[in-house]
Amino acid sequence: MFNYVGDISELSHHIIRNFCMNKNYAVDATLGNGYDTVFLYSLFKKITAFDIQQEAIESFKSNYGNNDTVDLICDSHSNIDKYIKEKADCIMYNLGYWPGGNKDITTMAYSTLESLKKALILLNSGGIISIAMYVGHNEGEKEEAFIMDFVENLPKNIYGVMLHKYLNRSKISPRLIIIEKK
Numbered sequence: 059m060f061n062y063v064g065d066i067s068e069l070s071h072h073i074i075r076n077f078c079m080n081k082n083y084a085v086d087a088t089l090g091n092g093y094d095t096v097f098l099y100s101l102f103k104k105i106t107a108f109d110i111q112q113e114a115i116e117s118f119k120s121n122y123g124n125n126d127t128v129d130l131i132c133d134s135h136s137n138i139d140k141y142i143k144e145k146a147d148c149i150m151y152n153l154g155y156w157p158g159g160n161k162d163i164t165t166m167a168y169s170t171l172e173s174l175k176k177a178l179i180l181l182n183s184g185g186i187i188s189i190a191m192y193v194g195h196n197e198g199e200k201e202e203a204f205i206m207d208f209v210e211n212l213p214k215n216i217y218g219v220m221l222h223k224y225l226n227r228s229k230i231s232p233r234l235i236i237i238e239k240k
């Protein structure tokens with residue numbers, strides 16, 4: 059069992075827990091099974107979570123109940139700016155498809171990029187965006203290429219961008235991008 063390199067989701071939680079400057083408001087851009095939302099719930103005062111699948115929203119409600127702290131939105135995260143008007147301290151993306159669900163319903167390169175551009179504007183100073191990427195399927199590969207091309211060109215006086223990638227695992231093992239806003 060590894061403590062640090064075991065799992066990129068755990069790693070993203072560790073980074074957010076320790077390095078996100080304020081813990082007021084967080085966005086989970088991809089609800090899925092809700093593990094990231096539950097993690098955010100343990101730290102932040104208020105959370106908004108998106109998923110395009112009503113099933114994911116209903117599953118979260120039946121597993122964790124309805125509460126005032128978590129606002130669940132059944133829409134694409136590419137419309138993030140329609141719903142969120144305040145600065146967010148953390149925005150999490152766990153890309154791909156719902157584990158155990160329909161693999162054809164997956165995050166898509168163009169809409170992820172659209173969402174990410176809006177997320178950067180919504181991100182508070184001292185805030186963090188985490189992006190967990192799964193490159194082992196066609197759309198995931200395309201998505202990674204789009205995201206990498208975009209984040210590599212972010213102005214370094216405002217954003218710090220790091221890639222976490224396994225070097226001694228499969229070439230298609232998941233990877234994690236962290237963006238911190240000054």
Ligand SMILES: C[S@@+](CC[C@H](N)C(=O)[O-])C[C@H]1O[C@@H](n2cnc3c(N)ncnc32)[C@H](O)[C@@H]1O
Nearest residue numbers: 088090091092093094109110134135152156165
């Ligand atoms: C890998 S899962 C997320 C895992 C989740 N964060 C967790 O903790 O279990 C990806 C989720 O993104 C959702 N999704 C796909 N495209 C989306 C979009 N454009 N906007 C919001 N959610 C999307 C899928 O329905 C799926 O539930």
